[in-house]
Amino acid sequence: MRIGSAKQTYAADEAIFKTDVQRLWFGLLALALILFPFVSSDYWQLLACLIAVNVIAATGVMILTGFTGLVSLGHAAFMGVGAYTAAYLSNHLALPFWLSIPAGGFAAAAVGAVFGIPSLRVKGLYLALTTIAASFILQSIFFNWTAVTGGARGLTIEPASMFGHLLVTPGAIYWIAMPIAALSVWWARNLLRTRVGRAFIAIRDRDVSAELLGIDLLRYKLMSFALASFYAGMAGAVWVYLFRVITPESFRLIESIFFVAAIIVGGLGSVRGAIFGAVFMTLVPELLKIGASDLAPYWPDAVKLLSPVRTIVFGALIVGFLMFEPLGLNEIWLRIRQRFALWPFRT
Amino acid sequence: MSPALLDFVEFSLAGLCVGALYALTGIGFVVVYKATRIINFAIGEFMMIGAYFFFGLAAQASLPNWAAIILALIAAGTVGGFLERFIFRRLIGESAISVFMVTIGLASIMVGLVEIAWTADPRSLPTFLPDRPFFVPLGSAEAFLASKNGWSFIIVAAIMAAFITVFRFWRGGIALRATAADQQAAYSVGINVPGVFSFAWILGAITAAAAGILVGSISGISSAMGAIGLSLIVVVIVGGLDSLAGALVGGLMIGWLESMASLYIGGEYKQVATFVILLLVLVVKPYGLFGTHDIERL
Amino acid sequence: MIEEADARVDAPILQVEAISLAFGGLNALRNVSLDVVPGCITALVGPNGAGKTSLFNAISGFYRPQSGRVFFEGRDITRLSAPPRAKIGLARTFQNIALFRGLTVLDNIKLGRHAHLRTSLVEALFYYGRPQREEIELRAEIEQRIIDFLEIDHIRHAPVGALPYGLQKRVELARALAMKPRLLMLDEPVAGMNREETEDMARFILDVRDEWGVTILIVEHDMRLVMDISDHVIVLNFGEVIARGVPAEVQKNEEVAKAYLGSGEIGSQVRQSVTEMAAS
Known part of the structure; x- marks a missing residue:
């Protein structure tokens, strides 16, 4: 236990960072994120961009599933809507990235809200299954609406540009992806401090009593779907500028499962959990790949086994966390922080 | 007899045969759901491992087909019982969503293990069904039905008849129904509820494996064949998760509709068509055609 | 369609007019009518299964009665859904505590004010300017008017799941008070409480009426509490009103005693209370 806090105002007690120590740590983290592209290789910058994209999308899923309690297994498809929208606007209307990325978000939000409509009548796992339906229906549109999506062959887009510079390398896209990820996280954190976030959590915990306390269920469920899909759409749009090629294959059901798995592994019900989960689940397959290529000289089968081993590890992480650490990495983090709260005076 | 009508009849027959396989697996699924309230997303992967066990025993270990089938079903049942005992119990x-995600994780693990053991390449199963096609007389013409389809329909019908008899009259079937109706009450009258859970999972795994072997013998096996599980999820949702009759009707209906979709709008829209139906059914009847639901209380 | 009330002082704040509610073949409420006088504590009593909670649910809009009408402050709210009813001042607590376990005590209470706050989704994302002021003002008001009043300042940041039962009930009351209630409906506020906790709660209820000027409708099995604090008592049995009046009248009513003793499954506490009633 820290000794009593001496907060003078309610505003101070409602702040995200309540102590100077927390603000210091946050400052150091921000500094590290700013310095990162100057000290890292292309490979790690690409990975950082991918992590940023996944943080944006996972934070959205956290809002929908972790806070509002509505399980979505269609999020990759909503991400696809954002990606195709951004690509179309960029290719055909020559929209700059700073317009097409939010536009992708809005398009996904609209689609997400439509597929959220069943959530009023359909609950729990049944809802999860309707979102799988959403995923397949959208996937089919990506495949068949060739005029816009390029069908199975997909489409490519021109690099984003800023002040006349083309943003081609991951190191350049980093400056788009990371700030949007930071913004996404900050938004989600703010949401929880207001009536909207409280309403979401109330719906998750007990929707019928939430309604009797004055919360319009349909409105807030759709709001949650729209906001989460907005996040997904933005993530998809950033993703497009990162890879500059899209095919329907990029937004399959398994990717949607990836995001739900990420928030479970990270820790349901906290923004920090979404970040932890996205970082961890993005890094694990990469670490396996590095491990396999390191092993290859001694054990030629290692590379061949990489794909199935990744599949197994992915499944085992979901099963393992749900069985042994249901509150995820965030809980582990909190335990560690608790231990060192008074370090070095007591360990 | 016009060719269009003949097409319709032939596709209907083939669809109903696939539907029968859906119904069989669907019933295994519903038994697990009724006993344990778990939605087993890995149902398609249970089919897959059954088919691969058969493949390994018959094609690789060269056992006679009948022995390979029996051993494959026993192995699949063991896997089901093992997972129940050490994971689901x-x-x-835990919340339904968590357990659902666990089954998704297990599906992934099973796919990975199969790929390590047998690689991801598609294989074909040894044939064990007679290969003389059926011809259904239809006015002046005859409708063609592939042998494997017809025989799997007959086998499924036999298994189902056995199922229904067991559930009606055997003590274990009654215990299962009692557990499904009210777990607390089942405990209090001395029913071995964990035993019922194990039994349900073993049975679910065996029926899935049987269906998997039949599906594999019709269209071959691969590590991606678990995707059929998605159609099965649609089947049980449309029928109502807790309804055996729903699984039967839903299975035949979805099998037939998929076949119709591939006849009239093209095979690539088959899955989309079923998902559109899923959405429509859920919006109109949120608990499926035959499912039960509770009055909401405060 | 809004019908304005005439401005008579003692016009009932809530009028239930002949509502009937059935589930399948089971009649939960049959032709129930009642008036709640403003500024009073009205108690709704009756054996288990008499339809008290069903009536609460019909008043707060959770169940839709098959027939009958509900007026609140002269306005016909029969066709209004639950959230707008909460907004116009129908606040309630629940028989089985319905706090949100994922929220702290403070956030649970803040949630009560939901319908009266104006922060939109976009404002919430930025939490700057008006939405921030709104939150801080809400916090200050809750601290000063509710948390101090109900003596729960020591647990404001605690997760509700960890609290003892009596405190959870108190937090529910706090949340209902945050709803700016005109009519406060309490569903068994002292069920499962010991004598001391019950007395605390009784004091809070009386204070809410006297200091906040809020009308109270209460469902309660604790007859001693009902007789002590209520101004009017309405007795339900098998979904019908069988008696109503001031506590002393109801106490003497023979049909009431019969309903309790005849129902066969009453708790010993009720049986004892009825015996006490009969003796006094």
């Missing part, structure tokens, strides 16, 4: 009391 520990998750009793």
Whole structure:
């Protein structure tokens, strides 16, 4: 236990960072994120961009599933809507990235809200299954609406540009992806401090009593779907500028499962959990790949086994966390922080 | 007899045969759901491992087909019982969503293990069904029905008849129904509820494996064949998760509709068509055609 | 369609007019009518299964009665859904505590004010300017008017799941008070409480009426509490009103005693209370 806090105002007690120590740590983290592209290789910058994209999308899923309690297994498809929208606007209307990325978000939000409509009548796992339906229906549109999506062959887009510079390398896209990820996280954190976030959590915990306390269920469920899909759409749009090629294959059901798995592994019900989960689940397959290529000289089968081993590890992480650490990495983090709260005076 | 009508009849027959396989697996699924309230997303992967066990025993270990089938079903049942005992029983009391995600994780693990053992390449199963096609007389013409389809329909019908008899009259079937109706009450009258859970999972795994072997013998096996599980999820949702009759009707209906979709709008829209139906059914009847639901209380 | 009330002082704040509610073949409420006088504590009593909670649910819009009408402050709210009813001042607590376990005590209470706050989704994302002021003002008001009043300042940041039962009930009351209630409906506020906790709660209820000027409708099995604090008592049995009046009248009513003793499954506490009633 820290000794009593001496907060003078309610505003101070409602702040995200309540102590100077927390603000210091946050400052150091921000500094590290700013310095990162100057000290890292292309490979790690690409990975950082991918992590940023996944943080944006996972934070959205956290809002929908972790806070509002509505399980979505269609999020990759909503991400696809954002990606195709951004690509179309960029290719055909020559929209700059700073317009097409939010536009992708809005398009996904609209689609997400439509597929959220069943959530009023359909609950729990049944809802999860309707979102799988959403995923397949959208996937089919990506495949068949060739005029816009390029069908199975997909489409490519021109690099984003800023002040006349083309943003081609991951190191350049980093400056788009990371700030949007930071913004996404900050938004989600703010949401929880207001009536909207409280309403979401109330719906998750007990929707019928939430309604009797004055919360319009349909409105807030759709709001949650729209906001989460907005996040997904933005993530998809950033993703497009990162890879500059899209095919329907990029937004399959398994990717949607990836995001739900990420928030479970990270820790349901906290923004920090979404970040932890996205970082961890993005890094694990990469670490396996590095491990396999390191092993290859001694054990030629290692590379061949990489794909199935990744599949197994992915499944085992979901099963393992749900069985042994249901509150995820965030809980582990909190335990560690608790231990060192008074370090070095007591360990 | 016009060719269009003949097409319709032939596709209907083939669709109903696939539907019968859906119904069989669907019933295994519903038994697990009724006993344990778990939605087993890995149902398609249970089919897959059954088919691969058969493949390994018959094609690789060169056992006679009948022995390979029996051993494959026993192996699949063992896997089901094992997972129940060491994973699902520990998750009793967790939220439905968590357990659902666990089954998704297990599906992934099973796919990975199969790929390590047998690679991801498609294989074909040894034939064990007679290969003389059926011709259904239809006015002046005859409708063609592939042998494997017809025989799997007959086998499924036989298994189902056995199922229904067992559930009506055998003590274990009654215990299962009692557990499904009210777990607390089942405990209090001395029913071995964990035993029922195990039994349900073993049975579910065996029926899935049987269906998997039949599906594999019709269209071959691969590590991606678990995707059929998605159609099965549609089947049981449309029928109502807790309804055996729903699984039967839903299975035949979805099988037939998929076949119709591939006849009239093209095979690539088959899955989309079923999902559109899923959405429509859920919006109109949120608990499926035959499912039960509770009055909401405060 | 809004019908304005005439401005008579003692016009009932809530009028239930002949509502009937059935589930399948089971009649939960049959032709129930009642008036709640403003500024009073009205108690709704009756054996288990008499339809008290069903009536609460019909008043707060959770169940839709098959027939009958509900007026609140002269306005016909029969066709209004639950959230707008909460907004116009129908606040309630629940028989089985319905706090949100994922929220702290403070956030649970803040949630009560939901319908009266104006922060939109976009404002919430930025939490700057008006939405921030709104939150801080809400916090200050809750601290000063509710948390101090109900003596729960020591647990404001605690997760509700960890609290003892009596405190959870108190937090529910706090949340209902945050709803700016005109009519406060309490569903068994002292069920499962010991004598001391019950007395605390009784004091809070009386204070809410006297200091906040809020009308109270209460469902309660604790007859001693009902007789002590209520101004009017309405007795339900098998979904019908069988008696109503001031506590002393109801106490003497023979049909009431019969309903309790005849229902066969009453708790010993009720049986004892009825015996006490008969003796006094």
